[in-house]
């Protein structure tokens with residue numbers, strides 16, 4: 001059996017609760033929104049949390065609420081989700097990049113230290129793929145300079161560093177609840193804040209959004225049902241896998257089946273509109289099970305990484321007291337397209353080109369070698385929580401075989417980095 005790169009689920013009882021919410025007339029507004037916000041804030045360990053239409057909308061509302069003047073310098077990691085620097089630029093801030101480091105793939109604290117200046121107003125760091133970046137070191141640098149710190153926690157619900165959850169280190173954070181994320185409410189997100197007054201302003205910014213109606217609800221239910229169907233292992237093996245194998249080989253700058261970042265995602269289309277009471281119910285329900293699912297993800301990820309560490313470089317947490325959620329298991333492999341194609345042939349579907357070296361998309365005049373390498377080499381391997389340990393072991397053997405056959409194994413090489 002071939003293994004899909006990822007599994008997308010329809011949130012439990014999504015259709016049934018949708019019908020109930022429409023019949024009761026509380027699809028858009030209702031008490032679950034405040035309940036979800038309070039439970040989320042308590043879980044992250046911050047005074048307030050605000051539901052938002054999407055992660056990117058959350059960042060947009062934060063910028064609307066922080067009062068930064070146009071032209072203020074904002075630093076982002078060069079390796080990340082392009083929507084973030086595009087948004088910074090579209091709001092006429094002065095965008096600057098700092099390179100990533102190769103352990104967590106997050107912003108390199110020493111690169112930030114070199115980049116931060118008198119003109120810096122805010123720093124945005126991303127905890128990529130469920131592994132926190134070196135947030136303690138970054139927070140120390142940022143705080144010493146009196147600069148705002150925003151954490152992109154789109155991937156990192158439930159991850160922590162020491163006693164502190166990702167999202168509780170900065171002045172604010174935003175989370176995404178898209179279908180591939182740890183909490184999936186068929187879109188939406190949450191902003192968490194350290195200052196309750198900022199939370200109030202973010203809430204006001206969001207309240208100006210139009211309410212979503214039944215057409216939106218139906219579209220999201222159908223879209224998510226489709227995603228759940230094609231990533232279901234049975235359906236995947238009955239047709240999707242063959243289609244992927246027959247698809248033309250990837251072009252140099254992106255394979256449309258890589259489910260990576262696509263240029264049209266820069267827009268806010270489909271990412272605005274007020275977060276609903278219905279989605280809040282789904283979110284509350286999933287918060288109850290997230291710890292168990294993250295524990296299973298971690299078990300699978302650590303098993304896969306443990307079996308392959310001698311062959312491949314993996315993204316890994318920065319210390320023993322860092323707890324990751326392993327939303328995606330991430331390896332770095334030279335000859336990415338070739339490895340992905342061979343793995344697909346042996347029944348292992350993978351994902352790549354999700355994050356990018358964003359510096360290449362803007363005229364910065366600077367190069368960021370680690371971000372460039374990460375864009376070239378990052379490959380996400382399947383280790384979803386539904387996979388058994390036997391399936392993980394089988395996938396690990398296939399990957400080891402492909403890496404060895406292509407002469408890319410670092411086993412026996414003196415420098416294992």
Ligand SMILES: Cc1ncc(COP(=O)(O)O)c(C=O)c1O
Pocket residue numbers: 054055056057080081083084126152154155175176177178188189271
């Ligand atoms: C790292 C990162 N930041 C931000 C976002 C934007 O989240 P949303 O799609 O909810 O706007 C994403 C989406 O995948 C992401 O991966």
